[in-house]
Amino acid sequence: MITIKNVNHNINGTPILRDINLDIPDKSITALIGSNGAGKSTLFSLIARLLPLQQGSIHIDELDVSHSKSTAIAQKLAILSQENNIQSRITVRDLLLFGRYPHNQGRVTPEDQQIVDQALQRFELEPLQQRYLSALSGGQRQRALVAMTFCQQTKHVILDEPLNNLDMYHARELMRLLRQLTTEQGLTTIMVVHDINMAAAYADHIIALKNGQIVMQGTPDEMITIDNIQTIFNLDTEVVSHKSKPLVIHHL
Ligand SMILES: Nc1ncnc2c1ncn2[C@@H]1O[C@H](COP(=O)(O)OP(=O)(O)OP(=O)(O)O)[C@@H](O)[C@H]1O
Ligand SMILES: [Mg+2]
Numbered sequence: 001m002i003t004i005k006n007v008n009h010n011i012n013g014t015p016i017l018r019d020i021n022l023d024i025p026d027k028s029i030t031a032l033i034g035s036n037g038a039g040k041s042t043l044f045s046l047i048a049r050l051l052p053l054q055q056g057s058i059h060i061d062e063l064d065v066s067h068s069k070s071t072a073i074a075q076k077l078a079i080l081s082q083e084n085n086i087q088s089r090i091t092v093r094d095l096l097l098f099g100r101y102p103h104n105q106g107r108v109t110p111e112d113q114q115i116v117d118q119a120l121q122r123f124e125l126e127p128l129q130q131r132y133l134s135a136l137s138g139g140q141r142q143r144a145l146v147a148m149t150f151c152q153q154t155k156h157v158i159l160d161e162p163l164n165n166l167d168m169y170h171a172r173e174l175m176r177l178l179r180q181l182t183t184e185q186g187l188t189t190i191m192v193v194h195d196i197n198m199a200a201a202y203a204d205h206i207i208a209l210k211n212g213q214i215v216m217q218g219t220p221d222e223m224i225t226i227d228n229i230q231t232i233f234n235l236d237t238e239v240v241s242h243k244s245k246p247l248v249i250h251h252l
Helices: 041-047 070-076 092-098 110-122 139-150 168-186 196-202 226-233
Strands: 002-011 014-024 028-033 055-060 077-080 156-160 188-192 205-210 213-218 238-242 245-249
Touching: 014 041, 014 213, 028 041, 028 139, 028 168, 041 055, 041 156, 041 168, 041 196, 041 205, 055 077, 070 077, 070 139, 077 139, 092 110, 110 205, 168 188, 168 196, 196 213, 196 238, 205 226, 213 226, 226 238
Parallel strands: 028 188, 028 205, 077 156, 156 188
Antiparallel strands: 002 014, 002 055, 205 213, 238 245
16 A cells, blocks of 8 residues: 655645545555646656655555665565666667666566566567567557566566557556556556546556645546546546446547
8 A cells, every 4th residue: 555645745835746545545546637737747756756845745565665775665666757868879688687686686586587577478589589679669668667567576566657658458458457467466556648538447546736736536437527537637528338447538
C-alpha cells in the first residue's frame, strides 16, 4: 500500500500539488488521470523520490520514502518516467538486465538471465533483444522500457504514460499484460493514462487530478460519467455502456 499524507509541493513559489491525501491499494491497478500540467508526473516523482518531498509524508508499506536509502526504495518500487534519457547504445537485452541492478549491483546471475528471458517473451521483445535502443522505433523503445521496469520485480510499479507511442495493438496487449501481471503477482500498479477508455476497461480505481488537487476518485463506473469528465477535463462527451464498461465518446 502507498500512503500519501498532506503532501504539498511548490516550484519557484507556485503551488503544483495541494493537500494530497491518498491510500493506493495493493494488488490492483490504479489509473491517474487529468489534464496536461495537472501534476501527475510531479506526484509520481515524489512517490519515487526523484524529487525531494517538501511537506507531508509518503510511505510505501512501512517504508518512509523521505527517510530511506535509495536501494531500499528501489527494491520496493520501480518507476517508468515520462521522459527517459537512457543511453541508447545499449541493446534491449542489456537494458532489461540493467533493470536487475537493484538486486545484483551489476553481477548478473543465471536467475537474472532467466527473468530477462521471461520478460522478453511476455513483452514480445524476443526478436528485438539484440537491437540497440537507438535503432528502435518510438513504440518499440517504449515497450523495452516498460519491460525493464518489470524486470526490477518490485511489488509496486509506477508507469507514467506507458502507452505513449504505442499503436492500437500494442496498447491493448500492454494493458492486458499489466492486468495479468498485477493479478498473478499481486502487484500495486499505478499508471498515468490519457486514454480514458483504457482506464475504464483495465483499471480497478481511477484518481483524477486537476490543478494540483485530487478532484475525485472511485471505480471506473463511479468515475466515468458525463458530468465527471466535464469537471475533470472541461470537455463535453457522451458516455455509453459497452460490454458492461463505460465507454467515452470524445472524438466527435
Ligand atoms: N521543473 C519545473 N519548473 C517549473 N514548473 C514545473 C517544473 N516541473 C513541472 N512544472 C509545472 O508543474 C505543473 C505540473 O507538471 P506535471 O509534469 O506534474 O504535469 P502532468 O500532470 O504530468 O502533465 P502531462 O499530462 O502534460 O504530463 C505544470 O504546470 C508544469 O509546468
Ligand atoms: Mg506528466
